[in-house]
Amino acid sequence: MGFSQKTLKMLWGRAAGRCSMPDCRTALVMDATETDDQALVGENCHIVAEEDAGPRGDKLFPVSSRNVYGNLILLCANHHTQIDKQADYYTREFLHKTKLEHEEWVAGSLGLDKEKQADDEYYSGLIDNWEQKAELEYWDSWSSWLVSEQPKMSEERYDELVQLARWISSRVWPARYPQIEKAFENFRLVLRDFLRTFSSKSEARMDDKVLQTRRFYKIDVWDEEQHSYLVKKYTYHNTLLADLILELTRSANFICDQVRKSLTRSYRLKEGALTIGHDPLLEHSLDEIQPKYLQIEIGQFAHPYPGLEDFITVRGSRSFHYGNGPLIDSERTKT
Incomplete structure (x- = not known):
């Protein structure tokens, strides 16, 4: 079990990023990439050991309390x-x-900005919740099923994504880091349009709790022209879904980038960027790709994601994409 972002922000912020020992108080860094001196990499040290047999271990100490702020001290x-x-x-x-004496020293001697520290902890808590609700740890596992000849996801995952969109909409933001807030709103807009597009043509499978794109090109009375059009429309719908899930991955990586720029420089560096299984022909052989916004795309509109109508037009210019533009007018003559 690792440390939450809020726990780390509390520990490092209240200690001012310094070793807590009074004869040391060396300024530390969170990640080894920030220094060439390993002695300056701060360590989140357990007061009661994480394992029962570790230093100051206590088998009666709750496991759920071992990786939280109250059981940690920042040291070199x-x-x-x-x-x-x-x-x-x-x-x-x-x-x-x-630990207590060090934090009192920080507050009295270094002038800890308590309002900023409180905001930083609040943002970090929101990011922890988003990570969990969006299932960043399993992102590729669930999202890759949506890049296929018949996109699908579990009913449970669909409901969780609906709740995630509502959760983001109802958050109260402190307005300290507008770029983080902009990135979250961008993610919500993509998620909203993805869910609407997916649900517009989805159906529940009979044998399990899975939603999948309905094969609406199947018709009761054969009409070659109608069938041909519906196949094109089905392919168009699936490539749009694939492009939207790529865009959702971009928007999630955009949040991570903004968190690193504004709040926590080392955020998810060990885990790396989010990837998704990419199938050039919508078949079954997947390669991992890392969808990210180009700099020009970030400043092109109010948000990198311009809304569904404009996205359909510009998606062909994205670094990875399946479709290119809307269904042309001449193909819309049959419904």
């Missing part, structure tokens, strides 16, 4: 090693007292 690598090797001296009580 040297002092982390020291407290774990001498656990009998560096007791739980000693470390809690040291």
Whole structure:
């Protein structure tokens, strides 16, 4: 189990990014890419060990409380090693007292901006919730099913995405980081149009709780011209869905980029960018691609995603795409 973004923001912000030991207080960095000196990489140290057998371990201490702010202290690598090797001296009580005194020193000596710290923690909590609700950890697993000859997803996932769109709409934003807020609204707009497009032609499978695109080109009375048109329309619908799920992946990566720029520089660097299974022919052999906005696309409209009508027109210029423009007028003569 890792640390939430809110936990890290609380720990690092309140400690001012410094080692908590009073004889040290060295300024630290969160990620090894930010320095060439490993001793300056801060470590999120457990007061009660994460594992029962670890330093200051306690099998009665709740597992759910082991990776939260109250059980952590920020230290440099040297002092982390020291407290774990001498656990009998560096007791739980000693470390809690040291942490408290360090945070009091930060507030009194460094002038901690409490309002900014509160906003940073609030944003970080929202990002944690978004990560979980959007299932970033399993993004490729569920999204790749939507890039296929017959797009599909579970009813449960569809309902979760509907709730995610509503959740984003109802958030209260502090207006401290407008680019993060813009990125979330962009994601919501893409998600809304994707869900509407998917549901417009979806049906529930008979044997399980899965929604899939209805094969609406199948007709009761044979009409070659009508069938040919409906096949084109079906293909158009599926490529539009594929382009929208690519756009949703772009918009999720855009959120991550803005979080790194404004709030937490190391956000999801270890996990990397979100990818999606890409099938050039909408068949079954998938390659992983990383959809991201180009710089020109970010500033082209109020949001990188211009709305469904304009997106249909411009999607062919995206770095990865399946369709190109709307269904041409001459193909709309049959319904």
